Amino acid sequence: MVDWSSLDTVFLDMDGTLLDLHFDNHFWLEHLPVRYAEHHNLRPQDARDRLIPMIMAERGSLKWYCTDYWSERLALDITALKAEVGDRIGYRPHVTEFLDALRASGLRSVIVTNCHPDPLALKLRHTGLEARVDAIVSSHQLGKPKEDPAFWRDLQRLAPYQAGSTLMVDDSFPVLESARSAGIAQCLAVLAPDSQQQARARHPEIPGIHHFDEILPALRQRSPLPSSR
Template sequence: MTALPWREIDTVLLDMDGTLLDLHFDNHFWLEHLPQRYAEHHKISRELADAELMPLFKEHAGQLNWYCTDFWSRELKLSIRDLKREVAELIALRPDADTFLDAVRAAGKRVVLITNAHRDSLSLKLERIELAGYFERMISSHDYGFAKENQQFWFALKQDLVFDPARSLFIDDSLSVLRSAARFGIAHLLAVREPDSHQGPRDTGEFAAVEDYRAILQGL
């Protein structure tokens, strides 16, 4: 990818899961740990658990409920908060994400976390990884009532933060979220080449991708 035009960027908006943190924790939780514990709790086979859960996950994907621990706790009759703690040792920072955050802050950029993660999930991750000090604000889409895939999230964010989309950089591992940001007018967009360290690189469609956080600091 070409060097970022840092002189044209005042605000840096960053996703959390898959962008700053390794997505392996979340993928393992939703695709392995939760189905197994659901099967045990309901005394059914793992195969039947998968058959019940996967259509539910597909139905709510990209909506605020998908990211809501309260919703899934009610829906599945399990404490999602407690189950996440059982595998919290898998929460990990992506390579050089902290180096990137340090450099961007030192350069005087406004740095804001915007995540679809529920506040419960955000709190758990902040217990494991010291991220809060890097950010002016840490915003959950649940604060606004709209997931980042929804244009209403971006209108609420702009009203809340008062920032210029034309002078903003946004990095996210979700292509649907990046496309929503592009429709809103965020000028500088980057995907993440390998959000889950256990799954290898992936196609990032029309978006240039972060492969090495140190590399995109060039020119800062």
């Protein structure tokens, strides 16, 4: 599924790949409509009916992920509202073991996320994730989302890489297709990003896993450190 011997860099999505997407889904589909309803004197279902189409219209664009944009458009402090449900932020199964194995193997690990810097900081405070990887890049630093093929060219400025020896792991099929089109040699889909929802069907061309324990044994075999075997 992954040719570890050919790699020197592993790009990792954050939400839905390393962290449970339940936090984000709960916030946008449940918590935000309640707070929006309170602010605008609406019934929660009416707020949801107004919000969801508005949000979905921006899907795939940088605005979709931009906390500043939604704070201004909805007249609410989105980052503060996310903090209200911050106890839901957490790792997906086997992630810490996987990240430890990556480090032990000598592979470079870089989080490449569409998450806006403000909620990114919130998630790092809750998880300490930054201590487990070599670097973190937000698409907001480059002004374009990972779905944009030009993102991967511009990423070279912040996290130089050789496409032929790089793996991208993400729960978004459009992002993985974008990475593959940009020449990323190996792509891997996460099929169960939200612990509270059913896993998705597999991509017809990109291999997928439900959890990292499916690829941990092969990764550990690559490691030169006896303690990580």
